[in-house]
Amino acid sequence: VVFSLFQNPSHDGAMTEIPVTDRTRIHRLPERQRTDARELHAILDTAYVAQVAFVRDGLPVVIPFSFARDGDSILIHGSSGGGIFLASPGGVDVAVGVTHLDGLVFARSLFDSSMNYRSAVIVGAARPVPNEEKEEALRVISEHLMPGRWDEVRPMTKRELAATTVLRVPLAEASVKVRDHSASEAADDGEDHRVWAGVVPLALVAGAAERSPMTAVDVALPPSVARFS
Amino acid sequence: VVFSLFQNPSHDGAMTEIPVTDRTRIHRLPERQRTDARELHAILDTAYVAQVAFVRDGLPVVIPFSFARDGDSILIHGSSGGGIFLASPGGVDVAVGVTHLDGLVFARSLFDSSMNYRSAVIVGAARPVPNEEKEEALRVISEHLMPGRWDEVRPMTKRELAATTVLRVPLAEASVKVRDHSASEAADDGEDHRVWAGVVPLALVAGAAERSPMTAVDVALPPSVARFS
Numbered sequence: 001v002v003f004s005l006f007q008n009p010s011h012d013g014a015m016t017e018i019p020v021t022d023r024t025r026i027h028r029l030p031e032r033q034r035t036d037a038r039e040l041h042a043i044l045d046t047a048y049v050a051q052v053a054f055v056r057d058g059l060p061v062v063i064p065f066s067f068a069r070d071g072d073s074i075l076i077h078g079s080s081g082g083g084i085f086l087a088s089p090g091g092v093d094v095a096v097g098v099t100h101l102d103g104l105v106f107a108r109s110l111f112d113s114s115m116n117y118r119s120a121v122i123v124g125a126a127r128p129v130p131n132e133e134k135e136e137a138l139r140v141i142s143e144h145l146m147p148g149r150w151d152e153v154r155p156m157t158k159r160e161l162a163a164t165t166v167l168r169v170p171l172a173e174a175s176v177k178v179r180d181h182s183a184s185e186a187a188d189d190g191e192d193h194r195v196w197a198g199v200v201p202l203a204l205v206a207g208a209a210e211r212s213p214m215t216a217v218d219v220a221l222p223p224s225v226a227r228f229s
Numbered sequence: 230v231v232f233s234l235f236q237n238p239s240h241d242g243a244m245t246e247i248p249v250t251d252r253t254r255i256h257r258l259p260e261r262q263r264t265d266a267r268e269l270h271a272i273l274d275t276a277y278v279a280q281v282a283f284v285r286d287g288l289p290v291v292i293p294f295s296f297a298r299d300g301d302s303i304l305i306h307g308s309s310g311g312g313i314f315l316a317s318p319g320g321v322d323v324a325v326g327v328t329h330l331d332g333l334v335f336a337r338s339l340f341d342s343s344m345n346y347r348s349a350v351i352v353g354a355a356r357p358v359p360n361e362e363k364e365e366a367l368r369v370i371s372e373h374l375m376p377g378r379w380d381e382v383r384p385m386t387k388r389e390l391a392a393t394t395v396l397r398v399p400l401a402e403a404s405v406k407v408r409d410h411s412a413s414e415a416a417d418d419g420e421d422h423r424v425w426a427g428v429v430p431l432a433l434v435a436g437a438a439e440r441s442p443m444t445a446v447d448v449a450l451p452p453s454v455a456r457f458s
Contacts, residue, residue, distance in 0.1 A: 023288070027310075028307070028308055028310065048330055048431075049328055049330055051280035051326040053280070053282035053289040053291040054289050055288070055289050058284065059252070059352070060282040060284050060289060060290075060322060060323060061282070061352075062280055062282040062324040064348050066344060081256075094289060095290050095291040096291070097282075097291040097292070097293060099280070099293040101277055104374070106375065107382075108382060109382055109389070110382055111385060111386075111389040113374075113375065113378070115277065115278075115295060117278070117293070119293050123288070123289075123290075142342075145333070146333060146335065149335065149342070150339065152424065153336075153337060153338055153424060154337075154338060154421065156338070156339055156340060157340075160338070160340040164340070182439065182441040185442070191383075192383065193443055193444070193445070195381065195382060196440065196444055196448045196449070196450060197441040197443070198438055198439050198440040198441045198454070199438070200436070200438050200439075201435065201437075202277075202434070203436065204330070204431055204434075205432060205433075205434050206429050206430065207429070207430035207431070208430075209427055210411065210428045210429075211426070211427040212414055212426040213414070214414045214416070214426070215422070215425050216422070219424075221425060224335070225335060225427070225429060
């Protein structure tokens with residue numbers, strides 16, 4: 001079952017065009033750079049995991065996190081005891097990579113073979129969300145990752161809120177790169193056109209929900225889970 | 230169609246246990262750290278894309294690349310004109326993140342909700358593969374990404390080889406983190422057990438192959454593509 005990817009239209013941002021800066025200009029295959037903020041939003045709104053890179057002791061670190069877009073920023077959450085979340089209030093510089101792999105592109109040469117993808121990289125300072133905004137930020141993350149679940153379970157406790165830190169990274173600097181077409185080819189490209197060329201599409205899909213050992217068989221699938229069926 | 234993920238047994242490494250170092254020790258949920266090299270190899274051998282982080286001008290950068298494992302190292306390739314590939318012969322420090330998202334874990338609280346995943350982060354110096362080893366390195370990458378394709382298309386030209394750089398990163402320092410079970414629960418956890426808990430599995434799957442506009446309809450699917458059917 002290929003599930004429809006979720007959207008969160010109530011959190012659409014005000015940004016319409018992504019400015020291209022020295023840090024976000026794409027030099028390799030620049031024709032693949034996109035600057036429409038709606039494309040950036042669509043990449044983020046249909047992804048679960050971001051790879052968050054930062055610098056520690058002069059060396060690169062990369063850690064996967066779940067995340068959500070909140071208007072013109074993204075929210076990353078983790079344990080208050082976690083490394084990156086001991087960020088100074090001034091923020092920690094991060095580069096956040098989110099990539100959807102959409103297909104394998106079989107060209108008639110290995111050199112022209114490729115992948116179809118939609119990729120975003122956001123650079124900027126990750127700053128802790130103030131305590132008074134934390135619960136709402138976690139609701140936004142929850143509604144992105146598991147729409148509807150927030151209202152199906154009990155509220156978060158004060159202790160749980162205290163044990164969770166949320167960082168916010170603005171979308172002010174982001175590069176979006178997309179390849180979304182068939183194998184590159186031309187009548188006069190010198191390749192053997194009797195060799196098959198084309199695309200094998202790839203997508204993340206959901207399987208049948210698996211209840212936990214302690215979930216009784218007469219407990220119905222809630223809407224947040226049934227949507228994948 | 231859920232395709233069987235590929236393996237490349239002819240390139241199994243000699244490493245059996247991954248040493249845990251200061252850079253690769255997992256502090257948050259350390260029970261999820263794995264040190265069996267076979268688990269690391271399986272994560273890498275079934276992935277197409279790695280997020281490669283490095284430091285430029287003191288700031289973090291992250292870029293997605295296709296890659297392949299070659300024994301006890303990974304190979305990353307790109308254009309010889311590309312930024313990271315202008316690496317000094319001494320190497321550039323990278324952190325390479327590869328994550329498979331295997332499921333959404335619906336617990337009876339948001340705090341205990343989670344994801345199932347298999348994640349690897351490799352840290353080390355990325356060094357250019359010498360020219361005389363480049364073609365073989367590209368063959369290993371090709372056999373990983375598109376098994377069998379190498380023999381279905383023409384050989385790479387000298388010009389194409391010159392335009393491609395391959396970097397090698399040893400697997401000497403890597404952290405592997407895995408969550409692969411149902412929602413955390415216990416009879417005395419104080420949660421409402423009439424709330425459904427469990428897992429929605431997720432997997433990357435292949436759709437039907439799409440021939441390019443210039444591929445004649447009587448050109449049969451080659452084995453490298455037919456394996457997805």
